[in-house]
Amino acid sequence: TLTALMMETSRLRAGVLVSGNTYRHPAVLAKMAATLDHISRGRLILGLGAAWYEREHAAYGIPFPTTAERIHRLGEAAHLIKRLWTEPQVTFEGRFYRLQDAYCEPKPVQRPHPPILIGGGGEKLTLRVVAEHADQWNTFGSPEDFRRKIAILREHGRAVGRQTEEIEVSWAGVLHVTDSASEKAAVLQALAEAYGRPVEVVEPTVLVGSVEEIRERLRSYIAVGVTHFIGVLRPPFHLPSLRRFAEEIIPIVRAEYGRSLL
Template sequence: MKIGVFLPQGWRMDLADIRDPVEKYETMSRCANEAEQAGFDALFLYDHFHTVPTPQLEAVFECWTSLAALARDTSTIRLGQMVTCNSYRPPSLLAKMASCIDVMSRGRLILGIGAGWYQHEYEAYGYEYPETPDRLRMLRESLQVIKAMWTEDEATFDGRFYKLRGAINEPKPVQKPHPPIWIGGGGEKVTLKLVAQHGDACNFNADVATVRHKLEVLREHCATVGRDYDSVLKTLEFYTILGDKREVDRVVADHARRTGQDESYIRSWHPLHGDAERIAEIIHEYAELGITYFIVNVPNAAEGGVFSRFAAEVFPRLGLEAGVKQA
């Protein structure tokens, strides 16, 4: 089992109490180093430009430029996106960016990718927002383009949406044959089939019953395309608040004040909250399904000390050791 963590980045208004944008980034960097020292396997960023649930005049740090900086601010923790939006960059450019960050981080990059969904953001930034079937077809082609750019001397591709003509991508990634590709989303007809065909990992954010069903669908797709089901890393992301009821109430109220959101909306993010025993118990429920990688999102991480506490209290209940790099 491995545990990763989302950094405060601004997307969920988690840096709103910090006015100076330079200090906002310094907080991100401090949290990254705290997570590394606490023994988390990887840090993850969202790939969004506007806050949720509604766009606010609040800083949101761009995913890939931030990862490039964090690659140099850290030394051992892996670096991922959950997930990068396929539509925001041509896949050839994305492959180039990913290669460079894998080199800059000495082989620590995870490429998380999805078809994209935040329509308001697309339109605000001038991106066309294709219908869902086309976004998924674009994702399918992108996965092929990215792998070609990572593994071929001169990549050529002739697709409906993307074309390459002898594209050279140097430097190649440090990781061989290439950095792991995590495909986000649980669409049963297309997305999970893409995982079986092209992905190294799937990612879910759902209750136990739903995840159980999605994994069965993935198993069927793997059988159809001749993929070893056990070779796919199964991952889950979840929002959590560690503490007793009083502490949970404080964090929720503080986040509501900071963001102007209803407490009921904030609580809906956090099905996994409570003391360390409770959190570990729910993680074990998912682990019994075959989930072996968990990514936690803690709304008050910018306060400092939150990742260290999670590692100290929860890791031992999962058979992990706080402060030790996960093997």
């Protein structure tokens, strides 16, 4: 799907949000990603995550380790992928993966390598992996959630000796633009039921409401350090909402902050 999308576009940067690390050996994924970076002429973002959907693993006979092990595997995989993209040959003896004189050719188009986006919000383990390996970090939550997690990310960065301010921070969540109070309430109620959480808990984490309400919410996220936004349209994919977002919100945000955040 991603290959087809890249073939039909010329400027769009694309990736998956995110590829579960348990599904492929990182050396195989590194080669697949390098090939896609060539097909797209340097427009790939490689999204990686520890994987979470246990039922899918059971359905296809894929081992599903503990949360801690999956996250440690993710860190080792990100390290290996970067090395395969940037070194002529890689020999590696890790806790989970082993390589002997492995290579990845041709190297990706992007230099030094395509950006690696790591998804997840776990404050003890996942954010440490983000601090060590990510070019971009994606999670969900309210502006206050991001304020707290970004502060923790900075602490991890100091611990591993990295300036984490260079990591792009992205929010992902449901987007729905509407001027109707009843429609807004219905969307929020549906989300609350889907997530199994109260409406008042869900509402601060999504972009649902009028143009001005969403603009203000974007400003709140930007104020705490979010640099990019990834809006999700839920079925039946309300295209007028997407059109209004493109025409009435993106230009204002771009004008205020001098660059695209979306």
